[in-house]
Amino acid sequence: MGCHKDEQEECVQHVKARLEAYGIKSPSVDADELIRRRRIAVGVIVTMAVTLAIAQLGNGQPVGVVVVRLGYMLIELPLLFIAVAHAYDHSLLRRYTPLKSLALSAAVAMSVAVGTISIAWLLGKVFPVIAGAFHPVQQRFFAAAAAGAFLGLMHLGIFALAVVYPFAAHDARVRALETEKLRTAAELARLRGHLEPHFLLNTLNAIAGLVTEDPREARRLLAALGDLLRDALREGDEMQTLEQEEAWLRRYAEILESRHKGSLSFRWDIDPAVRTARVPRLLLQPLVENAIKHGALRRRGGGVVTVRAARAGDSVECVVEDDGPGFSQGPIRQGAVGLSVVRRRVELKFERAAFRIESSTEGTRAIVAFEAPHATEVAAKSGAMAAAPQRA
Numbered sequence: 001m002g003c004h005k006d007e008q009e010e011c012v013q014h015v016k017a018r019l020e021a022y023g024i025k026s027p028s029v030d031a032d033e034l035i036r037r038r039r040i041a042v043g044v045i046v047t048m049a050v051t052l053a054i055a056q057l058g059n060g061q062p063v064g065v066v067v068v069r070l071g072y073m074l075i076e077l078p079l080l081f082i083a084v085a086h087a088y089d090h091s092l093l094r095r096y097t098p099l100k101s102l103a104l105s106a107a108v109a110m111s112v113a114v115g116t117i118s119i120a121w122l123l124g125k126v127f128p129v130i131a132g133a134f135h136p137v138q139q140r141f142f143a144a145a146a147a148g149a150f151l152g153l154m155h156l157g158i159f160a161l162a163v164v165y166p167f168a169a170h171d172a173r174v175r176a177l178e179t180e181k182l183r184t185a186a187e188l189a190r191l192r193g194h195l196e197p198h199f200l201l202n203t204l205n206a207i208a209g210l211v212t213e214d215p216r217e218a219r220r221l222l223a224a225l226g227d228l229l230r231d232a233l234r235e236g237d238e239m240q241t242l243e244q245e246e247a248w249l250r251r252y253a254e255i256l257e258s259r260h261k262g263s264l265s266f267r268w269d270i271d272p273a274v275r276t277a278r279v280p281r282l283l284l285q286p287l288v289e290n291a292i293k294h295g296a297l298r299r300r301g302g303g304v305v306t307v308r309a310a311r312a313g314d315s316v317e318c319v320v321e322d323d324g325p326g327f328s329q330g331p332i333r334q335g336a337v338g339l340s341v342v343r344r345r346v347e348l349k350f351e352r353a354a355f356r357i358e359s360s361t362e363g364t365r366a367i368v369a370f371e372a373p374h375a376t377e378v379a380a381k382s383g384a385m386a387a388a389p390q391r392a
Helices: 008-020 031-058 063-093 098-126 141-213 215-233 242-259 285-293 339-349 375-391
Strands: 239-241 264-270 278-280 303-312 315-322 353-360 363-371
Touching: 031 063, 031 141, 063 098, 063 141, 098 141, 141 215, 141 242, 215 242, 239 242, 242 264, 242 278, 242 285, 242 303, 278 339, 285 303, 285 315, 285 339, 285 363, 339 353, 339 363
Parallel strands: 264 303
Antiparallel strands: 239 278, 303 315, 315 363, 353 363
16 A cells, blocks of 8 residues: 555555654564555455445345445545555655644545545446445435545545554554663663763872872773773673673772772672673663762771672572661762662663662662573573574
8 A cells, every 4th residue: 555566675665765754764664564554454445345245235235236335345445545545655754744634634535435436426327227326315416425525534534544553553663662772872871971070080080199109000990991981882782791791890890999998899799690691781880889979988997889699580680789877877869870770771671670779777788680581591492493494
């Protein structure tokens, strides 16, 4: 529907142009999708025709009258669908308002219906069997034209359900995916933007102070900072393994331990069984930063930040814990470290996930839990997929 030629590639490009009119630049439309939508339209037309025939025959209408009305519908409906599809495409490509697009589609639908019923009315003057298919009131031309206009509007509604609705559903799905992708990218950029100015400047100041006092330590921190920023700023997959996340956090912690020597230390307890689990990049960094600023560094005499990850049933649980004073001596500064971003990213990436914070006078724990298959299940699925072509 709505294609000038039958070539599938041209139809695909036509639909892509239609979706681009919505602002979607790279829709995943292929020939199979077009064929499916055409079949829906054809199925609706055939269903309406068969339903009409059964209803008319059931009411005792003569067979000749039923055949004429059936033939009229099988001619009028496809013509109307094709004409309205072109009007619909035109409205999208010209970016008409919804009201203007509806008005154009309605005008085209009524024009096609009035035109076809007018031709049928004229043929009825020559062939009595066609004239007999009209209602007695419709024997007058203007009454027949009015009936045609009504049929056109009714069939326009059917067109909307059969042809427009699948496109609208596809558009909504693509828009939702695009929105999620853009939101995730924006949140990752926000984390990067938060990391770069404060952490970078403070670290460079610390390195500057070590250049003369401890050149070896200064060189070590520069190397760690370079690796850290390279990994944080690289483009590519937004997901990474927990092992890669841990490696990044260890370099991050190494720099902070050097900056706050004697006042901050880290402990690591990552279960090897969960190292291959995939998490969003920099997911735990805001939690570690929060544990440092509002926990460990507030403990008199220095504090400890513990990072743990282990399996809990079918889920992986990541915990960032500090031994600071907790919330009782001051709440976390709102918006300081993007804890809301952590919660949102977890919700976007995992169907079943949870994020919570537990605090007491003995410290604070930030817990992220998400569903992840066991390594044996992943291996079994991978093996099955690899073996499938061989069995075929």
